[in-house]
Amino acid sequence: MQTNLSPEFKGTPDGEAAEAILRRCVHCGFCTATCPTYQLLGDELDGPRGRIYLIKEVLEGATPTRKTQSHLDRCLTCRNCETTCPSGVQYGNLVEIGRRIVDEKVERPRGEQAVRWLLKEGLTSSLFAPAMKLGQLARPFLPASLKSKVAPKPSAAERAAAHRWPQREHKRKVLMLMGCVQPAMLPNINSATARVLDAAGIQTVVAEEAGCCGAIRSHLGDHEGGLADMRRNIDAWWPSVLANKVEAIVMNASGCGAAVKEYGHALARDEAYADKARRISELTRDLSELLPELVPMLKSRIHRRPTARLAFHPPCTLQHAQQLRGGVETHLGELGFDVKLSPSESHLCCGSAGTYSVLQPTLACQLRDRKLANLAEVGAQTIVSANVGCIQHLQSGTTSPVKHWVEVLDEALQGTVPS
Numbered sequence: 001m002q003t004n005l006s007p008e009f010k011g012t013p014d015g016e017a018a019e020a021i022l023r024r025c026v027h028c029g030f031c032t033a034t035c036p037t038y039q040l041l042g043d044e045l046d047g048p049r050g051r052i053y054l055i056k057e058v059l060e061g062a063t064p065t066r067k068t069q070s071h072l073d074r075c076l077t078c079r080n081c082e083t084t085c086p087s088g089v090q091y092g093n094l095v096e097i098g099r100r101i102v103d104e105k106v107e108r109p110r111g112e113q114a115v116r117w118l119l120k121e122g123l124t125s126s127l128f129a130p131a132m133k134l135g136q137l138a139r140p141f142l143p144a145s146l147k148s149k150v151a152p153k154p155s156a157a158e159r160a161a162a163h164r165w166p167q168r169e170h171k172r173k174v175l176m177l178m179g180c181v182q183p184a185m186l187p188n189i190n191s192a193t194a195r196v197l198d199a200a201g202i203q204t205v206v207a208e209e210a211g212c213c214g215a216i217r218s219h220l221g222d223h224e225g226g227l228a229d230m231r232r233n234i235d236a237w238w239p240s241v242l243a244n245k246v247e248a249i250v251m252n253a254s255g256c257g258a259a260v261k262e263y264g265h266a267l268a269r270d271e272a273y274a275d276k277a278r279r280i281s282e283l284t285r286d287l288s289e290l291l292p293e294l295v296p297m298l299k300s301r302i303h304r305r306p307t308a309r310l311a312f313h314p315p316c317t318l319q320h321a322q323q324l325r326g327g328v329e330t331h332l333g334e335l336g337f338d339v340k341l342s343p344s345e346s347h348l349c350c351g352s353a354g355t356y357s358v359l360q361p362t363l364a365c366q367l368r369d370r371k372l373a374n375l376a377e378v379g380a381q382t383i384v385s386a387n388v389g390c391i392q393h394l395q396s397g398t399t400s401p402v403k404h405w406v407e408v409l410d411e412a413l414q415g416t417v418p419s
Contacts, residue, residue, distance in 0.1 A: 001025040006061035013269065014097045015059065021094045022056055024087045031081035031091070036349045036367055037074050045071045048081040048091050055098035064102045072099050074363065076356055077219065078316035078349040083323070092321065096218070103221045119355045120220045124212040124229070129184040148396035149358065151185045162187035166198035173203045175237055175249045177256055180212035182388045189388065192410035193252045193287060199413050200297040205246060209236035214266075215259040219354050230263050234276050241279060248285045252406060254387040255354060257286040258321035286324055287406060288386060291331035298335060303415030305336040310408065311380035312339050313371065313394065315387035316349045328386065328405055335409070339384070342374035352393035368397045384408055
């Protein structure tokens with residue numbers, strides 16, 4: 001695609017990065033066929049190709065409007081288009097640049113600004129956990145729109161499991177990011193991860209100073225705040241990395257994994273952090289990437305092999321951002337699980353997309369219900385996924401249990417899995 005950057009953007013980091021991405025686009029339109037919002041709305045400007053044109057126009061000097069901003073806001077950043085694109089257009093990076101530039105030029109209404117501020121500060125705050133507990137107590141009385149965002153109060157057994165952390169020491173160690181919302185919303189995911197790794201002779205280490213991966217602030221337009229989160233995490237992890245005390249940094253939320261794997265790119269121009277960030281990204285592994293090694297060690301430790309079918313929803317941050325497909329269902333299958341993808345549209349987003357389900361609730365719920373209808377065709381009793389946001393969003397639309405796949409594996413190892 002030919003571009004002619006306006007003087008404002010010529011020679012700037014954002015301008016040069018965007019121009020390089022734009023030049024790879026050949027207008028083929030393959031991306032529109034796999035874009036969730038285009039599927040729902042049928043508007044060219046609500047598909048990747050249309051948004052690319054909008055960003056190109058702004059970079060060439062056109063004045064963006066609220067309409068421009070709205071079309072970019074409606075993008076889920078699922079990056080399905082990247083998987084589809086035959087030219088390798090890095091759309092995810094481009095849309096982040098476009099949003100950042102448009103937000104600098106188009107002032108949002110006060111109400112929107114307030115909601116976005118509350119999300120980026122509230123979800124990453126230490127006050128989120130007590131706020132979630134209060135929300136769970138008040139959940140029966142909340143309106144449906146708020147109730148769907150509050151995880152049900154866990155049972156006594158679930159609370160006990162969430163606090164059952166392995167105590168054994170192992171020579172092999174990995175760091176794990178606990179996450180910002182996961183410990184309060186679905187705490188058993190982290191402890192189940194530690195128990196599964198412990199069963200394979202790997203100790204899970206947590207750096208208490210680490211917090212949000214940076215994705216929430218970055219995706220809500222707080223670019224500098226997102227970078228600050230990344231630097232804080234690098235500082236928290238670096239002593240263990242420098243001393244070679246850990247062999248990997250494990251992510252059990254694919255959204256966080258996608259973000260941390262891009263630290264090297266995000267901080268490439270930061271002289272103090274560029275090399276450290278690149279090393280952190282190199283060490284980062286989604287939990288599913290450990291499965292090929294875990295399977296032989298865990299096969300003999302499963303107390304009760306499950307017979308119930310599982311429907312697997314692969315998050316966009318797993319299959320598109322990290323380009324990890326097939327691993328979960330294949331390796332769980334080797335352990336005796338019957339795991340199936342939905343026969344239709346398994347590549348499409350469920351509508352969670354970080355804070356998208358809060359900011360774009362109508363579209364998010366339409367995508368959720370479409371996803372659940374497709375998953376129902378599997379005929380499974382339980383849905384499993386690999387990202388806290390997807391799990392909570394899907395659970396808000398169904399009475400079937402929705403879990404992280406590592407929780408189901410942990411249950412099998414503990415002998416509590418239903419047959």
